[in-house]
Amino acid sequence: DVKVTQSSRYLVKRTGEKVFLECVQDMDHENMFWYRQDPGLGLRLIYFSYDVKMKEKGDIPEGYSVSREKKERFSLILESASTNQTSMYLCASSSGTGGDEQYFGPGTRLTVT
Amino acid sequence: AQTVTQSQPEMSVQEAETVTLSCTYDTSESNYYLFWYKQPPSRQMILVIRQEAYKQQNATENRFSVNFQKAAKSFSLKISDSQLGDTAMYFCAFHQGAQKLVFGQGTRLTINP
Numbered sequence: 196d197v198k199v200t201q202s203s204r205y206l207v208k209r210t211g212e213k214v215f216l217e218c219v220q221d222m223d224h225e226n227m228f229w230y231r232q233d234p235g236l237g238l239r240l241i242y243f244s245y246d247v248k249m250k251e252k253g254d255i256p257e258g259y260s261v262s263r264e265k266k267e268r269f270s271l272i273l274e275s276a277s278t279n280q281t282s283m284y285l286c287a288s289s290s291g292t293g294g295d296e297q298y299f300g301p302g303t304r305l306t307v308t
Numbered sequence: 309a310q311t312v313t314q315s316q317p318e319m320s321v322q323e324a325e326t327v328t329l330s331c332t333y334d335t336s337e338s339n340y341y342l343f344w345y346k347q348p349p350s351r352q353m354i355l356v357i358r359q360e361a362y363k364q365q366n367a368t369e370n371r372f373s374v375n376f377q378k379a380a381k382s383f384s385l386k387i388s389d390s391q392l393g394d395t396a397m398y399f400c401a402f403h404q405g406a407q408k409l410v411f412g413q414g415t416r417l418t419i420n421p
Contacts, residue, residue: 199352226407228408228409230411235317235413235414236413237312237314237399237411237412237413237414238399238409238411239411240408240409240410243407243408245407253408285353287353289407291407294341294358294360294403295407296343296355296358297355297409299345299352299353299354300352301351301352302352
């Protein structure tokens with residue numbers, strides 16, 4: 196069974212804290228993605244990576260950074276959390292070929308107070 | 309930029325009925341993929357069905373089928389003989405190059421007993 200796991204299901208942080216969200220996939224996929232899910236807005240791409248140490252900005256990268264030191268792990272970093280970053284964060288992975296299915300993690304619901 | 313629009317924020321039907329979820333998209337490309345993803349309550353997002361734009365035949369997966377109208381840029385999902393387990397958020401998504409997906413706003417579907 197394919198698997199994408201995320202380090203936390205729920206997370207509460209204070210404004211200004213540095214926050215790390217971890218994602219691990221066991222499918223040897225080249226591509227990994229971080230999305231933010233908000234009601235009425237669907238999923239919006241924050242960053243994605245198509246190879247180790249490679250990253251590209253998505254549609255809403257401001258306030259976020261990422262790290263991919265190993266193929267199976269993709270981290271999302273909030274350098275200084277703000278209340279407008281309260282959201283559901285979804286990680287996904289896919290193989291390198293076009294039109295392939297993305298496999299999603301369970302999500303992390305982050306609350307910044 | 310590609311956009312995906314789901315105009316039905318919420319829908320509700322009785323068990324065993326047929327329901328159709330709407331999706332329109334905007335692109336100038338001729339070759340692309342379209343997807344419907346399902347996100348059950350508190351569970352991971354999973355792929356329901358995929359359509360390749362160059363294929364004229366509409367995709368089907370058991371009780372799920374699509375009505376793909378390329379000229380109209382419309383990609384609706386039909387669920388036949390709906391079941392309680394079909395209750396979920398449904399997202400339409402567009403893929404064209406670079407392994408990225410663009411998602412619609414989502415439709416919350418409730419199947420009532």
